[in-house]
Structure formats: structure tokens, C-alpha cells
Amino acid sequence: MTAARRASLVLSGVSLVLGLAGVVVARELAFTAARGEIILGLGVSFNLLGALLTIALSILAITGALLGNRAVLLSAAGGFAIAAVQVLAQFGRDTNWLGSRGSNLSLFLALAVGLWSLAWLDRHRTG
Numbered sequence: 001m002t003a004a005r006r007a008s009l010v011l012s013g014v015s016l017v018l019g020l021a022g023v024v025v026a027r028e029l030a031f032t033a034a035r036g037e038i039i040l041g042l043g044v045s046f047n048l049l050g051a052l053l054t055i056a057l058s059i060l061a062i063t064g065a066l067l068g069n070r071a072v073l074l075s076a077a078g079g080f081a082i083a084a085v086q087v088l089a090q091f092g093r094d095t096n097w098l099g100s101r102g103s104n105l106s107l108f109l110a111l112a113v114g115l116w117s118l119a120w121l122d123r124h125r126t127g
Helices: 003-025 048-067 070-090 102-126
Strands: none
Touching: 003 048, 003 070, 003 102, 048 070, 048 102, 070 102
16 A cells, blocks of 8 residues: 555545544534534534535545545545535535534645545556
8 A cells, every 4th residue: 555545544534533523513403504513622613414424525535545546536535625615605604504614624625635636646656
């Protein structure tokens, strides 16, 4: 396993843990509550939909990294990029599908760029 794939697993694992923590703290919120619960004092917040989406994208990224499938890893990166755009579009509004805040923008953008970069790096190192 290459260093890029291991790094992808670390990023994906961290996001999976955050998503699982999001389910725990937001379990009593409405599924798409506009104001999510803050996770572990990090400033990142989710409602149940946001937490489940993060879990799903994390599992997709883990699968791509374990299988060495760049297309799957890039799909997860694209999903995180779309989530980052959602934060920009809906933060502070009555309609906020993921219950996100400004900190979520940093998280989703870091995951999108990080996973994309690692998939690109792995491609150029292995062939």
C-alpha cells in the first residue's frame, strides 16, 4: 500500500469518526434541522442528514483507498466538494440541509482537496 493510500485512509477515517460523532450528538434533532449540534467542541456541526452524508462519503473514500480505485476516491472527493458548496449556499439561512456552519466549509474543503490530491499523487507515483 502506498503512502498516498494510507494518507487517504487516515483522512477518511477522521471524517468517519466525525460523522459518527455527529449522529450521536444530533440524535434528538430533526433530520434536516437548520442548526446542527457542534461536535466535540470543534465548531463543526451536523444534523442527522449531515452526519449520515459524511459517514457515507467517508465509507466511499475508505473503499476507494482500500481497493486502490481512484475513481471511487475521486467520487468521494467530489461529494465533499459539493457539501462545501452547500455550506456556502445555505449557511445562516432557514434552510440548511446539513445543519452546517462555517467550520464545516473548512472540513469539507480539506477533505475534498486532500482526497483529490492524494488520488492524483498516487496515480503519478504508480504509473
